[in-house]
Amino acid sequence: MPTIKEVSLLANVSKATVSRALNGHPSVKEANRKKVFDAIEELGFKPNAFAQALASNRSNSIGMLVGSLDGSFYGPLMHNVECIVREKGNHLIVTSGQESRDIEKESIEFLRSRLVDGLIIHSDQLSDTELIETVEQNDSTIILNRFIPEIGGHCVVIDNELGGYIATKHLIDMGHTEIACITGQLSKIDSRERLQGYRKALEESGLPFSDSKVIEGRYDHQGNHAVARRLLDRCPNITALFCQNDNIALAVYDIAAERELKIGVDLSIVGFDNDNHAQHIRPSLTTVDFPVPDMGIEAAKRLFTIIENKSCTEADPIKLLPRLIERHSVLSIQ
The missing domain is CATH 1.10.260.40 (lambda repressor-like DNA-binding domains)
Known part of the structure; x- marks a missing residue:
């Protein structure tokens, strides 16, 4: 050469x-x-x-910060962002925050040092103020799964509260009144929003909210079996359970089998995400579909709109709606 x-x-x-x-x-x-x-x-x-x-002044590369480089959520998210990035003749550079505020900040600085043309950020640890400052420093930035009014046009979100609401409302509509919830990490805003949806559905139906029926799990596979055991020991009378993602639901399936409880008979479950495995486990899992591919696609499209000098200052946020996928893990007891 x-x-x-x-x-x-x-x-x-x-x-x-x-x-x-x-x-x-x-x-x-x-x-x-x-x-x-x-x-x-x-x-x-x-x-x-x-x-x-x-x-x-163009590197033809896009930087992306995600929480983790594996898992059923981040994999499809990164894949669909990259599809749009490649269509535009660009390359995607990805780094992860590993549930650390310092690592998230360091990762964003690393991506900037690579002179990327734009940023797509999925942050669990940075505050709204820090993310606003990030957008102010580089207008070509998209924030995923977080709505911040001051930078609304830069946000691509799913209505997590609505997702928690429709999951819980489905259990209520099927006749259940003793409904518990295993959350994701409560440090994550989507966990808190899904929990708020759970509370809203209970209150709307005149059912009392009880702290004892809520327990914190994790969106990954770490520790959810122990969490499920604790919940079932603490609340032996529950008939239904809203799991804030499908990984948590899988752990509950295991503990139910361990205790000779039949899912969809002794214990009804609604998950969240609609992972690929949800339709293949038995009984197949009723779950809330999180449109992860759409989130990645819409985020990348809006980012290139900004890069191409079409300001989104006055634009509305992109808000994606969850929907219930009914399968066979919920028993009607009406």
Whole structure:
């Protein structure tokens, strides 16, 4: 591959002049700039991506921060963002926050250091104020799964409260009155919003909310079996359970089998996410569909709208609606 030295020899200029020309430095005379680029074309020289980004103010790359690099939520999210990014002739650079505020901040700074053209951020730990500041520093930023009124046009969200409401309302409509809830990490805003939906459905139906019927689990697989055991020991009379994601529901399936309880008979369950495995376990899981692919697609599309100098300052947030997928894990006791 031709080098900067070969370009400088052919153009009869110094290597420093070649470098400045590539970086768009104003001190380079137009005649020398033309010599450099003529030599580049003749030699087939390809400047590195960093130099191209400096010269054009475009790196043709998008940075993305997610909570984790694995799992049934983040995998489809990243995949669908990348599909749109690739269609635009760009590349996606992804890093994770690992449930740490410091790592999330460090990850955003890393992506900025790569001169990405835009950011897509799914943050669990940064405050609304910190995310507003991030958007103010770089307008080409999308915030996922968090609605912040001051930067509404930069937000792509799902109505998590509605999702928690329709999950619980379905159990109520099927005749259940003793309904418990296993949440995700309550440090996450979507967990708190889903819990609020659970409370709203109970209150609307005249059923009392009880702290003892709510227990904190995790969206991943860590510790949910122990959590399910504690809940069933504490509340042996419950007939129904809203699990705030399908991973939690899987753990409950295991503990129910351990205790010879039949899902859909002795214990009714509604999950959340509509993971691929939800339809294949037995009985198949009634769950709330979280349109993860749509979130990724809409986020990437709006980001490129901003990058292409079409401001979204006055735009409405993109709000995606969950829906109930009825299967066979809920018994009607009316």
